[in-house]
Amino acid sequence: MSVVSGTADRYVVGVDFGTLSGRALVARVADGAEVGTAVHPYRHGVMDSVLTAADGRALPADWALQDPDDYRDVLRHAVPAALADGGIDPRQVIGIGIDFTACTVLPTLADGTPLCELPELRDEPHAWVKLWKHHAAQSHADRINALAHERGEPWIGRYGGKISAEWQYAKGLQLLEEAPPVYARAQRWIEAADWIVWQLSGVETRNVCTAGYKGIHQDGRYPSTEYLTALNPDFADFTAKLDGPLVQLGDRAGTLTAEAARWTGLPEGTAVAVGNVDAHVTAAAAQALEPGRLVAIMGTSTCHVVNGIEPAEVAGMCGAVYGGISAGSWGYEAGQSGVGDIFGWFVEHCAPAGYATHEALTEAAAAQPVGAHGLVALDWWNGNRSLLVNHDLSGVIVGLTLATRPPEVYRALLEATAYGTRMIIEAFAEAGVPVDELIVAGGLTGNTLLMQIYADVTRRPLGIIGSTQGPALGSAIHAAVAAGAYPDVPAASAAMGRVDRDVYRPDPDRARAYDELYAQYLRLHDHFGRGGDDVLLRLRTIRNAARAATAVETPAALVEVPA
Template sequence: MDVVLGVDIGTSSTKAVFSDLQGRVIADSFRAHVVDRPAQGRVEMDSAVWWTELCSLVAELTAAAPECTIVAVGVSGMGPCVLLSDAEGHPLRPAILYGVDARSVGMADEVLEVLGGEAAMRARTGSGLSAQAAGLKLAWLARHEPHIWSRAVRFTMPSSRIVELLTGEYVLDHHSASQCTPLYDVVHEAWIDEWAALLAPGLTLPRLGWPGDTAGHITADAAAATGLPVGVPVAFGSIDAWVESLSAGRRQPGRVFLQYGTTMFMVAPMTEPTPIDGMWTTAGARPGEPTAAGGMATSGAVTDWVRQLTGADYAELLNEAVVSGPGARGLLVLPYFAGERSPIADPDARGVIAGLSIGHTRGDIYRAVLEATAFAVRHHLEVLASHGVSADTLVGAGGGVATELWPQIVSDVCGIDQVIPTVSIGAAYGSAVLAAALVTKVDIDDWNPPAVRLQPDPANAALYDEAYADYRRLYYETRDTVHRLAGRSRDSSKVRPSGSTD
């Protein structure tokens, strides 16, 4: 049986899937991993983990389905991330992760001055400078780690690093490049060479292609390491949320994709690459299909924090959240437990639980966290609407849609219908879609039709309207205090604990 291999390098795991050429999942598996947090606001990962986990997953899936012949490979990954390597392709330091790593934001004003101001930059790149911008991360590395930068020749992201190891090709897809602000022109869909020379001097920029293009073919060395057949085509791939959105149904204006994962991410199709305050305007998965995007710094990560803190399992928490009911018995949460990316772009934001009493239960807290992510989605949708990008349907996918409670809360809070596709196992399946398109014609609505349709419950509308207004006010009313606390947290991390002898 001919199958395609889809792989996704995520924040908390690497996932892989075998799919036949009609979209049926034959086998899938994953490897859990953790990121490194060497200091407040810094999030990194050893890139060797990505390759090790890919090799072990291919071996496992091949053993589970020995009758399958892999005919194409697709790869996606978290991003935008930055991994520097030398002329031989050897990594020089751990990869700096996407907007959850905020080390570079202090350089934004300086970079804007060099480029002629924010208006000039946005006109070309479509986005502002934030912790999300890979170009700003590169500028930070050039400035703060010159001993490493002097040896750097290439930069990759999780997906392009795996493509490089599989094919020997140094490439990057247009969408990932468009998140390398300010190095990519979203209007002309090309690198801005003069700005790259200023901010990332000496770095060779990768060859660009679209996520579904053929980046190269499996080399003999990669075949020996992975067991994949020599010569099999490999797609360029891209950042996970965009790849996953390709697997969730036909893209069209008004349909906003939501990725329910460790972080919550959303992708909205646009007709023109228009800058949107607090969000990112990017190249899409295909030429001439720009997107607006937003992402939370945490989402599923906070639900897992509650699980670990309480010692409960997810089934218990979900049942108790249902009992808690809309409004979480008067609890309100700001979900900024690791700062926030969009639309407030505040690395010093922090989580707030308001209204807590000794009468509240872990189920109330869990419900309030789910509602907080829904309020954050509504905030994003309001920002999109203020710039002429409409949303009439949400398309949900990812681990958070395994049960209906979370997506139903989002629909109730936002007042918008939502569809859940038949296969919602994550970006690895989207990578399989990209791989399949290299060898056959794919109609995604046939591959992965909607399985669940959710409608907002009008009985909850007034309660959630009131709670959302409180949610928006709570950030501004607590911001100064929270920022001071964030500063103290940074300071305390530098102080040796009392009684320490080392």
């Protein structure tokens, strides 16, 4: 489909806000050609042990916070640098779109001011951004799920039977019960994706993607006041903190304010697209909006998204949302909360000299026949997002001996994440959501061993997105639609997206060998994750108690907050 007349020399900017940095991409509207890019690391990174952006106080176990001004810095630095990298005159840019990790959420005043930027709340951990991998609200998620099933809430089935500790309601309930004055001060509880669009345009919006997957918005409504009251009477007003017009993906949220124009170097009045999630926006970049094409966005974690024609309930998935990936389809999401992080942990903390790089370990691991290491691992180093939805679970490696060597453990960890993906694909298929093709995006696509393992384990052809900047390109595609260059996201995706299909095909012999190992993975998965033995949960309880006994902390609930 051709673009609107006169846009062949026009450009759009996509900004991808990741876990540790933000990336800006300048793409040509006519064909998606990527002409300029820049990355800006977050100055404070992830605050998961101490509140480094404030008083340096120790944080409890399973916390993960961020500084919202680090996000503004991406606009101040990465966007101008990307324009300069491509030699693009800012006046040629007609739109900007953004994507974000989710559920990354923050409390603000009614005008969007983050509570952590108020002087009196600067040292209060609960006033800061809670990153997606803040997992300290698992007990709150457990109560949300139990009550939903007890009351027969109709929305719980849309989320595979369990709400995650990562999502808005669990984190919001934790805020209320651990820091009531901060909860009362929070007039808005907003996804970072929507907050940064607010910063850009001066207009508060809520995108249907995060509202549906992370905010329990189904069939035009949020959970009832009666349900929230039953959870905690003081939680009855929670949905009021989610106020803001709900807007479809690809729509225009507004235009750049004068202040945002100064940050980015773009003209005031440039179209600003509605926010989106990093994984879901990538489907457009990978030309994977058709049903049956599952996109696995593999980085620190993995998110799996696929469109379907009909609504279905898939046990343990992250949600089924109409229009959640693209208009007119049911978008399904699942995920693994630790993938690249697991490999990075092993390289950084466990690999000895001679094997202390991914390249060295991958080369040695690639020489091993399937099953020769005698190991099976469970990929729960950061808990389990799908299908168990329990972030108190932890990793397991079975089969270690004195003869085991680092490349063998490394390969077992690669394989474990592939087994987790196969479980997700099989759960979709069993529920009537077909997965015919696997397309991989993200920073791990360059590891050819890992990609071949995924093709062999899942027994499906594996394609690779034709861009190293999938989320940023997806955001640029949505920006082109918001600017009026294309009539809808599928049209923009067809022109601007790119994918190399069937790059890896399953090898029959290796696939059969992996079937045997996968059977062992399933046995361990169910034993440790479905009630065979709760030792992993007991160990976490012991660990957290020991850490709490030695940490010097000021309980958040005891902090006085001025009215």
